[in-house]
Amino acid sequence: MQSQPLYTILPPTLKSDWKRQLAEAISSPAELLQQLGLEHLLLEHTELNPEFRLRVPQAYVNKMNKGDARDPLLLQILPTLAEHALSGEADPVGDLNAMPSPGLLHKYHGRALIISTAACAIHCRYCFRRHFPYSEAQALSSQWPATLAYLQAQTDIHEVILSGGDPLVLDDDKLASLCRDLESIAHIKWLRIHTRLPVVLPARITPALLGWMQASRFRITMVIHANHANELAADEMRALQALQNANITLLNQSVLLKAINDDAATLIALSHRLYDCGVMPYYLHLLDPVQGGMHFDVNRKKACRIIDNMRSKLPGYLVPRLVAEEKGTCSKSVIS
Numbered sequence: 001m002q003s004q005p006l007y008t009i010l011p012p013t014l015k016s017d018w019k020r021q022l023a024e025a026i027s028s029p030a031e032l033l034q035q036l037g038l039e040h041l042l043l044e045h046t047e048l049n050p051e052f053r054l055r056v057p058q059a060y061v062n063k064m065n066k067g068d069a070r071d072p073l074l075l076q077i078l079p080t081l082a083e084h085a086l087s088g089e090a091d092p093v094g095d096l097n098a099m100p101s102p103g104l105l106h107k108y109h110g111r112a113l114i115i116s117t118a119a120c121a122i123h124c125r126y127c128f129r130r131h132f133p134y135s136e137a138q139a140l141s142s143q144w145p146a147t148l149a150y151l152q153a154q155t156d157i158h159e160v161i162l163s164g165g166d167p168l169v170l171d172d173d174k175l176a177s178l179c180r181d182l183e184s185i186a187h188i189k190w191l192r193i194h195t196r197l198p199v200v201l202p203a204r205i206t207p208a209l210l211g212w213m214q215a216s217r218f219r220i221t222m223v224i225h226a227n228h229a230n231e232l233a234a235d236e237m238r239a240l241q242a243l244q245n246a247n248i249t250l251l252n253q254s255v256l257l258k259a260i261n262d263d264a265a266t267l268i269a270l271s272h273r274l275y276d277c278g279v280m281p282y283y284l285h286l287l288d289p290v291q292g293g294m295h296f297d298v299n300r301k302k303a304c305r306i307i308d309n310m311r312s313k314l315p316g317y318l319v320p321r322l323v324a325e326e327k328g329t330c331s332k333s334v335i336s
Helices: 018-023 029-035 072-077 144-153 172-183 207-215 234-245 264-276 300-313
Strands: 111-115 159-163 190-195 219-224 249-255 280-285 321-324
Touching (some): 249 264, 264 280
Parallel strands (some): 159 190
């Protein structure tokens, strides 16, 4: 196992207490807008007490442009009155009908997904699981033995996906223990972690995290969620490079979001920045039709034009696949 040289690229800002930063995440729209010099938005557009609460780490706020009400990072996390304007679904991708055991989703052949936690470092307003019943459906509580038994019995499952919530809000002892339990199942070969923390709280990428992942027998893939190049500043780049140096395969999936990244130039800049950070563009998702998030929707015709424009200006490996997730299907639907 590699040791110290791997971690020397982590600057002091990434060695700080990520749990403290997580605990101190901003939850007040008034506090957030005051920091950004945008107090006037409080009465005009902002939902002050949303059921799906505001949550954003200071590290993410620091990347926003002060005084800019259209900042693409701010628009992803600020609760607004527009969330009530259009209808949507509480379970837009059919999660609840795909659980053989609470918190375990088995939709697609060869892989299964574990809802590892309800917690996230950031509450994205377009989140397709913002209404998910986490209190009844978490795999790592008393349901863990049943989850392991199901995975042991399904010998065609070769990959386990950790999702949530965000699995990286769990501490390293918990994640390492979970990983060891999964490693005891011989037919599971790959571990995939879906997480937004390298993008919103890069201090989470610690030597301890890198250490247990390097020690695992699994081939580990981490799918980060970046929607805009402005999300990937210097600390995020260093954190992602540390993951890459630990032999973690890095992919990105984005959501196509109205007024945030729904033009080719913005997405081309994101692909460039991802590649600079050692991350391959993977998926560009059409918005899941979630209740409270439909004001971000971009229609398929426009989405296809955007991808065609990207394809004309980028090498093929930097063009993400445009996909949609639809209830009851055996895989994601590739649109373009």
